[in-house]
Amino acid sequence: MPHVVVVGGGPGGLSAALFAAKNGLETSLFDTGTTALRFAGLANYLGLGPTDGEAFLRVAREQVAAVGVDHHAERVLEVEADGEEFVVVTARGMYAADYLVLATGRSRELAAQLSCAFDDDGTVAVDRDGRTSVVDVYAVGWLTRKEKVQAVISAGDGAAAALDILSTVAGSPVHDFDTPADSPHDRPRWSFGDGRFDGSLGRPPDDSSPRNA
Ligand SMILES: Cc1cc2nc3c(=O)[nH]c(=O)nc-3n(C[C@H](O)[C@H](O)[C@H](O)COP(=O)(O)OP(=O)(O)OC[C@H]3O[C@@H](n4cnc5c(N)ncnc54)[C@H](O)[C@@H]3O)c2cc1C
Numbered sequence: 001m002p003h004v005v006v007v008g009g010g011p012g013g014l015s016a017a018l019f020a021a022k023n024g025l026e027t028s029l030f031d032t033g034t035t036a037l038r039f040a041g042l043a044n045y046l047g048l049g050p051t052d053g054e055a056f057l058r059v060a061r062e063q064v065a066a067v068g069v070d071h072h073a074e075r076v077l078e079v080e081a082d083g084e085e086f087v088v089v090t091a092r093g094m095y096a097a098d099y100l101v102l103a104t105g106r107s108r109e110l111a112a113q114l115s116c117a118f119d120d121d122g123t124v125a126v127d128r129d130g131r132t133s134v135v136d137v138y139a140v141g142w143l144t145r146k147e148k149v150q151a152v153i154s155a156g157d158g159a160a161a162a163l164d165i166l167s168t169v170a171g172s173p174v175h176d177f178d179t180p181a182d183s184p185h186d187r188p189r190w191s192f193g194d195g196r197f198d199g200s201l202g203r204p205p206d207d208s209s210p211r212n213a
Contacts, residue, residue: 004100007103009071012105012141014061025169031073080114100114100136130164
């Protein structure tokens with residue numbers, strides 16, 4: 001089975017990892033945990049009531065763990081192409097990858113190591129699916145935008161990259177559409193009081209709940 005390595009655990013990387021692993025790809029995520037989202041008030045993520053970055057990250061990390069993402073809380077020091085594979089180097093070991101998703105925020109050194117093309121503003125050049133100039137290397141989120149960075153945009157970029165990898169592996173376009181009946185996981189639950197996300201997992205309120213009355 002193809003192995004996807006995602007570097008960076010902000011909203012971009014977490015979203016890429018979720019989509020890849022949920023749809024059956026062996027997925028590893030490396031993250032040093034310095035995402036700026038920790039400091040966000042996050043009142044602009046569509047579909048979530050006002051929450052905060054820490055709560056969002058806690059739930060997102062649980063979500064990716066639930067679909068089997070192998071999470072490494074460590075820095076990737078080097079990445080290099082090795083034939084059709086990539087070798088990812090950390091202080092603890094070396095890991096092979098068939099696809100790489102770089103979601104390293106403002107840190108561009110891994111993209112430079114791989115000789116990815118950069119735009120004039122210093123960001124990594126990508127197409128709509130996050131493909132870089134290097135085959136099977138994707139870049140998403142803040143790494144690809146100098147300004148106008150938002151969590152929901154990074155998450156969308158990560159989803160697009162993972163869907164492109166899934167489509168490449170399948171040989172035809174892949175969508176990730178669920179209906180309530182076949183959703184395999186517990187869903188984020190909203191508290192009823194002030195509408196803030198309570199960070200726990202469980203069923204969402206039904207239509208007869210006080211909040212929806
Ligand atoms: C104070 C503040 C408030 C904000 N408020 C909001 C808000 O309210 N709403 C909103 O939408 N956005 C907000 N943002 C912006 C938001 O934080 C970013 O848009 C978002 O975090 C970008 O996500 P990303 O996944 O692209 O990159 P990042 O979140 O930057 O994630 C990159 C991750 O990669 C990891 N990493 C980097 N290099 C390596 C490596 N070599 N090995 C392993 N891991 C690595 C880092 O540790 C980090 O965790 C705010 C930002 C700031 C600074």
